[in-house]
Structures are given as structure tokens and as C-alpha cells.
Amino acid sequence: MMPRFLRQALTIARRDLTATVMTPTFLLFLLSPLLMIGFGIIGGLSGQAAGAAGEARQVLVAIVPVDQHEDLRAADRELRSVFSRDSARPRLQLEAPQGDAARQARALFDSDAIEAAAVLYGPLDHPMVLRRAGAEAEGRYLAALATQTLRAAHAPDVRSTARFEIIAVQAPTVSGRGQAAYFSTFAIFLVTLMLSGQAVGAMAEERSNKVIEILAAAVPLESVFFGKLLGAFGSALLFVAFWGTLIANLPKLLPAGMGSGLSDLSVAVGPIFPLLLIGYFVMAYLLQSAVFLGIGALASTQREIQMLSLPITIFQFAMFGMASYAAGNPESWVAMAAEIMPFSSPMAMAARAANAPELWPHALAFAWQALWVAITLTIAARLFRRGVLKSGSPKRGKKAVA
Amino acid sequence: MQQLAVSASGLVKRFGDRRAVDGVGIAVPKGLIYGVLGPNGAGKTTTLRMLLGIIEPDEGERTLLGSRFPRDRSDQVGYLPEERGLYPNMKCREAIAFMGALRGLPWATGRKRAGELLESAGLGHAADDKIRKLSKGMAQLVQLLGSVVHEPELLVLDEPFSGLDPVNQERLELLIRGQRDRGATILFSTHVMAHAERLCERISVIAGGKVRFEGTVDEARALLPLRARYTPHHDADAIGAMLPDDAVREGGSWRFTMPDGGIEALLVRLIDAGHGISGLSIERPGLHDAFVRIVGAEALADQPETIA
Structure with a gap:
């Protein structure tokens, strides 16, 4: 014989279980993880999409004479092969210098058509790299690209020394x-x-x-x-x-700078x-x-x-x-x-x-x-x-x- | 034609296969206290709810205060539901004002009247107490006050006396009469005959979802013959043979139905036989007996599921 206590407990448990399970609500409850998986995928995708939305629009720009474009592109391909994803760095856009390269470079940051993360101009062995706040890696990538291009074209011991400048951007x-x-x-x-x-x-x-x-x-x-x-x-x-x-x-209470984001x-x-x-x-x-x-x-x-x-x-x-x-x-x-x-x-x-x-x-x-x-x-x-x-x-x- | 506060004909309400209300008609003249009597589960509450437009009938027509859409007149109606309910955390005064506000009474007026009403109902001390602190009977009185605070033309009370002690029942009767004297029509349901007998000017008896009787209380009582109670001076078994067939001996007395031709001839015979008269009473049967007769005989017979 089952002990009395256990029998009573089971009787109660059974009623509770029945009361819970025998309702349409329970079906909804039961099936909701299915919905969650489905929508979780959408949510995950969209989360990625939102993050990627920012990155995908960014570009790296190199303002160099047209005859160097091919070399740069080759070096870019080679360098990019070390990244697991092609989009690990913004894509490279090459432009020919027109008049004042420094002004041309700065103008790129104000452009609505593209969103430049970093811009390189000047001679490849002493290039100037302008970058946004937060785009440190992008700036270094451009500098490394310059070095790589020089090495490939000239000699293994050539080294490019770049100067960096951070550009503050106001426009949305x-x-x-x-x-x-x-x-x-x-x-x-x-x-x-x-x-x-x-x-x-x-x-x-x-x-x-x-x-x-x-x-x-x-x-x-x-x-x-x-x-x-x-x-x-x-x-x-x-x-x-x-x-x-x-x-x-909150921004007023935070130390200056933390709210700038x-x-x-x-x-x-x-x-x-x-x-x-x-x-x-x-x-x-x-x-x-x-x-x-x-x-x-x-x-x-x-x-x-x-x-x-x-x-x-x-x-x-x-x-x-x-x-x-x-x-x-x-x-x-x-x-x-x-x-x-x-x-x-x-x-x-x-x-x-x-x-x-x-x-x-x-x-x-x-x-x-x-x-x-x-x-x-x-x-x-x-x-x-x-x-x-x-x-x-x-x-x-x-x-x-x- | 007398003006009607509420009228309905052929009301039918089905819950699943069961016809809870099966062709009920009602006509409540203005300014009267009208009772809807019936045993438990007779369909009283469902009928009232249909009359008020809380639920829609499956069939039939109803008119409430001149409108075929009862909800349009809801601001002129006061209602005490069978299942009492108030927000436990509300203060009495607020609860009454809230119920008035639901019926379109400004809050400030509601609060003021609530104070007066509570005072006159002997609950003035509890005006600022929370509902949860009140006894069940007191809470019920508060809810009743809430249903009259906007001075409605029609007051509908579903089993208003249940759960009240005799003192509060007395208060409630006073309050109901007071509302009638103000000019309101009162429609209430009950299965306690004593209240109906004292208060109602007209009654309907509903059983098994159908109207079994409609008329005044006296008309209902007249459905049963007069009863006589005779106490002989010298009691003897032989008296039984002289009395009508249904005579029953109770202690030293005999109870029997009044003969059709009156009691005088019978008394003469009893005196002549030397039995004498030491007590005699002739009484109308109460509404209680009339009710049992109306409901018991007909409704219970063809509504076996209400017993089961």
C-alpha cells in the first residue's frame, strides 16, 4: 500500500496538474518556445543587421594618384585575407587627388553620400591619416596598407610612417x-x-x-x-x-566625455x-x-x-x-x-x-x-x-x- | 393606461441547452414596490440582468424607463447585484461616490450625499473606513447606498435582504420605502416571503424560467382557501366526523379548510352537539403558503433538474 501521506499529496498534485494542463492556455504556454525560436532568429538577424547597418555604410578612403590605385587594391586584397570576415574593415574606396588633397580629405567627412571612417592622403611613405573618433583600427589599417603597398612595389625594407589626426564630426x-x-x-x-x-x-x-x-x-x-x-x-x-x-x-551627472557617445x-x-x-x-x-x-x-x-x-x-x-x-x-x-x-x-x-x-x-x-x-x-x-x-x-x- | 417603469414580454435566455428564462413577461407600474419572487435558480437574476441590459435576451422585447435600449437609461437606474462586490481598499464614502460617478453623478455631490446617507443609515462613524474593515452586512448597506446615491428613477435590488441581520433588514425596508416615497420605482427579487408580504404592492412569481403568478400579494394569498382553527370546549373524537374531510387534530385543536358555504352552519351543529367553542380563528394563508402552492405544485413538478 502507498503511504497515506504520499497518496494525499499525489491526489492534490494530480488535481493541480489537471487544472493547469486541461486549459487552452496551457497549449499556448507549451507552444510559445516554438514561436520564440522563430522570432528569436528574426530578432538575432535584426540585431546583427542593426549593428551591421552602421558598419556597412562606412568606407575607408585613400586619396592617391591613379597610377598607385592598382597596387593599393592588390595590397588591400592581400591584407584582407587575414580577416575572417570580409567586412571586418570597411571597404576601401580609392580617389585621385584633386587640388588640395588635405581639404579634399576633410571634405569627405562632411559628405552625406559616403561615411568615411578614415581617410589617407599624401605620399605613401609619409601619408597623413584622418580618422573619426573611435575609428582607431581603421586608421591603422590604412597606414598598414600604405606600408604593404610600398613593400610590394619597391623593397622589403621600405617602411611608411604615417601621421594621424582625429576629426570631430558634427553632422548627423x-x-x-x-x-x-x-x-x-x-x-x-x-x-x-x-x-x-x-x-x-x-x-x-x-x-x-x-x-x-x-x-x-x-x-x-x-x-x-x-x-x-x-x-x-x-x-x-x-x-x-x-x-x-x-x-x-544622467549625462549631466556623468563625467564629461562619457556622454559624448x-x-x-x-x-x-x-x-x-x-x-x-x-x-x-x-x-x-x-x-x-x-x-x-x-x-x-x-x-x-x-x-x-x-x-x-x-x-x-x-x-x-x-x-x-x-x-x-x-x-x-x-x-x-x-x-x-x-x-x-x-x-x-x-x-x-x-x-x-x-x-x-x-x-x-x-x-x-x-x-x-x-x-x-x-x-x-x-x-x-x-x-x-x-x-x-x-x-x-x-x-x-x-x-x-x- | 398606467405608466410602466419596466415592461418585457417573451424574454428567453439560454445558457447552453438550458433555458434559464423561458418566455418571461413583466410589467412594473411606476412608483410601486414590485417583487419578483421565486425559488433558487428560478431565473430571477437572469431576468433582472436582461431587463437592465447587462446581458441581452436571446428572444423577447423589453422597455426600461421608456427606452427599448436599457443601457441608454442606465444613469436613471440603481442596481444592487446579487453578488455583492466593492473594492476592499476603498473608503465607504469614496465607494458610494464612485458608484454614483459611474451613473453620472459628480464626485463632489456623491461624496456629500454619501456622508448624509451613511449618517442616516447609522453608519456615519464608518464613512472614512475602508470597505475591508466592515462586516458583511455593513458592506452590503454601503453598496445599497451606492446604488441610490444618484437618486435613480428605478431601483433594482437582487436579493437585497440576504445576509442581513433583522435590524439591518428593518433598515433596508425603511430605505426602500423612503425611495418609493421619493417617487422611485423599486423592483426587487427575493425568496424570503416575509419581506415581499410587507413591502410589495405587486408581485410576480417566477419558477423554472416561467412566470407562474402575477398580481397583488392579496391576490396571491387568495389562491388558497381560508383556514379555520377550532378549539372545542369539550374535545371528543366524534368531532372529526362533523368537520370537513381535511380536518387535522393538533393537540386540543382542529385545523381545517373553510367550507364553501361559510362556517356558521358548522358552528351551530358543533354547539348543538355540546362540544362548545373555547377558541376559533379564521385566517388567510400567508404568502409563504401561496408561494409554496404556486411554485411547489407546478414548477417543481416539471423542473426535475432543479431538484436534482
Whole structure:
């Protein structure tokens, strides 16, 4: 015979297990890693893409007479063979000197067409290398390239001695935009990830303390849902205001220089960007919370709500995956899809604000996202009415005619 | 025609295969206290919820305060649900004001009236206490005050007396009468006949999802014949033979249904036979008996699943 204690424990365990497994929520819970793997791949790709987006646009420029171009190119090929990836250093672009090579070199850093990480000019045995702050390796590569070219063309013992100069760049850069886009997406994602999940339990609370009947009798369910959404949003806003103020003041508190990296992040739409960012955070929050509120309202026990939190997080990651890919690849069809798809749209559009200067798509996006908040809430209220109150929706149109 | 606060016809609500409400009609005249009586599970709550527009009927029509869309008039309605619920962390005054605010009453007015209402209900000391600190009965009173704070035209109370002690039941009856005197229509459901008997001007008896009776309390009681209780001066077994067939001996008394022709002839015979009269009472059966008769005979017979 099984000991009594064990039998009792197993009886309880069995009931608990059944209560957990025999729900549709469990299926969602069970399958969510599949989704995660799928979206994780997208997310990984897009993360790489965002990083690569900056690098791929950068170039190294050598301003040397045309007759040396072939030698340099050969040396570049040879040197590059030591890197495991071809893109370990920005690609080499060769230009012929035109008049004042020093001015020509400096002008390259202000160009919008290319993004020069480092520029070499002057004679190969005493070249001048200009580089951006942070592009130290790129500068050394150009110097090494000069040495290698000389050795190959002349004698093994020839050595090039380069001088280096760091150029401070003011103008927004394309890769800076890419990083700002990714940063915006990530910021919105992170904040909504932390906050919007709260909405899941909102209706469960109402149901457990039975207040729902009073609410449902007094006001339409749609209002109840929207009220809940706004209530949750209020607390989220407090959270954001608090942390936002802290972070905004952070650069002032840091030692000078540490904050300079932040100023490299530059955006296309200009000073209106923070407003857009806040606006898109609001929309991202409302959209996702509306979904969670609706789903949470249908869950009848705390257990179900707990199980919902994983699929919800994964859903958020999925949206983030799409939007961050969009941030790294602003012209791609994925970007377009992410901007149109309601639940990734706020993040993708925030990225767009960093990448592209036009403002009208943002007006359109806000309207579109607000429409989806309304649609989501309406669906949520209908499902609740049908599933929990066991009632159809008021058939106003039909009755009015009859 | 008398003005109706609430009317409905042919209301049907199905939950799965079960017809919880099966063709209920109701007509509640304005300014009356109207009771919906029925056993547990009869469909009272579902009927009230349909009348209020909380849920939609599968079939049938209803009109509430002149509107075919009950929700349009929700600001003129007060409702105490069967399952009481308040936010445990709210203060009484706030909870009442909140319920008023849900029905369109400004918060400030709600708070002010809440104070007055609590005071008059003898709960003035608890105005700033949190709901969780109250006893169940007190919380229920607070919720009731919350459902009248906006002075609704129609007050719907679902089992308002359940869970209250006799003192609070008395308070509640006073409050209901007070609302009626203010001009409100009160529609309430109960399965406790005593309250209905004292309060209601008209009643509907619902059982098994159908209306079994509609009328005044007296009309309901008139469904049963008068009962007589006779105590002879000299008791004897022979008396049984002289009384109607259903006579039952209880101690030294006999209980029987009043004969159709009145009791006088019977009394003459009893006196002539020398039994004498030391006690006699003739009484209308209470609403309780009428209810059991209405519900017991018909509903319970064709609703076996409510017993099971």
C-alpha cells in the first residue's frame, strides 16, 4: 500500500496538474518556445543587421594618384585575407587627388553620400591619416596598407610612417541614425515589455472582487475596458516620467566625455523626435495592453493569468524583432510590414522617425494605431460579453429598424 | 393606461441547452414596490440582468424607463447585484461616490450625499473606513447606498435582504420605502416571503424560467382557501366526523379548510352537539403558503433538474 501521506499529496498534485494542463492556455504556454525560436532568429538577424547597418555604410578612403590605385587594391586584397570576415574593415574606396588633397580629405567627412571612417592622403611613405573618433583600427589599417603597398612595389625594407589626426564630426551620420532608430525601438520595447503586462490581471481583479457586475450594469463594457486601459496607462506613465527624468539628467551627472557617445545618436526628423518617441510609446503601450487586457479578462483563474505571461512576453519580443529589423533596414519590405502591422507599428515608426525626415507618415501612423486600439478594445469587450457574461452584443441596428 | 417603469414580454435566455428564462413577461407600474419572487435558480437574476441590459435576451422585447435600449437609461437606474462586490481598499464614502460617478453623478455631490446617507443609515462613524474593515452586512448597506446615491428613477435590488441581520433588514425596508416615497420605482427579487408580504404592492412569481403568478400579494394569498382553527370546549373524537374531510387534530385543536358555504352552519351543529367553542380563528394563508402552492405544485413538478 502507498503511504497515506504520499497518496494525499499525489491526489492534490494530480488535481493541480489537471487544472493547469486541461486549459487552452496551457497549449499556448507549451507552444510559445516554438514561436520564440522563430522570432528569436528574426530578432538575432535584426540585431546583427542593426549593428551591421552602421558598419556597412562606412568606407575607408585613400586619396592617391591613379597610377598607385592598382597596387593599393592588390595590397588591400592581400591584407584582407587575414580577416575572417570580409567586412571586418570597411571597404576601401580609392580617389585621385584633386587640388588640395588635405581639404579634399576633410571634405569627405562632411559628405552625406559616403561615411568615411578614415581617410589617407599624401605620399605613401609619409601619408597623413584622418580618422573619426573611435575609428582607431581603421586608421591603422590604412597606414598598414600604405606600408604593404610600398613593400610590394619597391623593397622589403621600405617602411611608411604615417601621421594621424582625429576629426570631430558634427553632422548627423547615416550610421548614427541607424543606431538612433534601433535605440528608439529598443527603448519603446523595453518600457512596454516592463509595463504593459500589468494589464493582464486588471479584469481578473474585477472578477474576483465581483465589482464587474456593478461596472457592467452601470457603463458599457467598452468603457470599462478602456477605463482599465487608461488606469494601467496612468501608472505606466508615472513609471516612465520617473525614469525618464532620471535618464534625461544622467549625462549631466556623468563625467564629461562619457556622454559624448550619446550625442553621436542623431535623428532625421530633428527636434520633434522626442515628442514622436513619447507618442509612439503611448501607442505601443495602449495597443499591447489592450490585447493583454482582453486576453486577461477571459482567463478565469490566477493560474491561467500566470501562464499567459510567457506567451505575452514572446508576442512582445516578436513585435520587437520585426521593428528592430525595420530599424536596421529602413527600405526593406519587412520595415514596411512592421510599420503597417498595428502592434509593431509604434516601434517601427519610431525607428522611421530616426531614419527619415518626412513627418506626414507619422500623422497617418498615429491615426492608424489609435484605430487599432479601438478595434482591439471592441473585440475584447465583445469576447468578454460573450464568453464571461454569456450574452450577445446589443443588436441596436436591427432592432431600430424592426 | 398606467405608466410602466419596466415592461418585457417573451424574454428567453439560454445558457447552453438550458433555458434559464423561458418566455418571461413583466410589467412594473411606476412608483410601486414590485417583487419578483421565486425559488433558487428560478431565473430571477437572469431576468433582472436582461431587463437592465447587462446581458441581452436571446428572444423577447423589453422597455426600461421608456427606452427599448436599457443601457441608454442606465444613469436613471440603481442596481444592487446579487453578488455583492466593492473594492476592499476603498473608503465607504469614496465607494458610494464612485458608484454614483459611474451613473453620472459628480464626485463632489456623491461624496456629500454619501456622508448624509451613511449618517442616516447609522453608519456615519464608518464613512472614512475602508470597505475591508466592515462586516458583511455593513458592506452590503454601503453598496445599497451606492446604488441610490444618484437618486435613480428605478431601483433594482437582487436579493437585497440576504445576509442581513433583522435590524439591518428593518433598515433596508425603511430605505426602500423612503425611495418609493421619493417617487422611485423599486423592483426587487427575493425568496424570503416575509419581506415581499410587507413591502410589495405587486408581485410576480417566477419558477423554472416561467412566470407562474402575477398580481397583488392579496391576490396571491387568495389562491388558497381560508383556514379555520377550532378549539372545542369539550374535545371528543366524534368531532372529526362533523368537520370537513381535511380536518387535522393538533393537540386540543382542529385545523381545517373553510367550507364553501361559510362556517356558521358548522358552528351551530358543533354547539348543538355540546362540544362548545373555547377558541376559533379564521385566517388567510400567508404568502409563504401561496408561494409554496404556486411554485411547489407546478414548477417543481416539471423542473426535475432543479431538484436534482
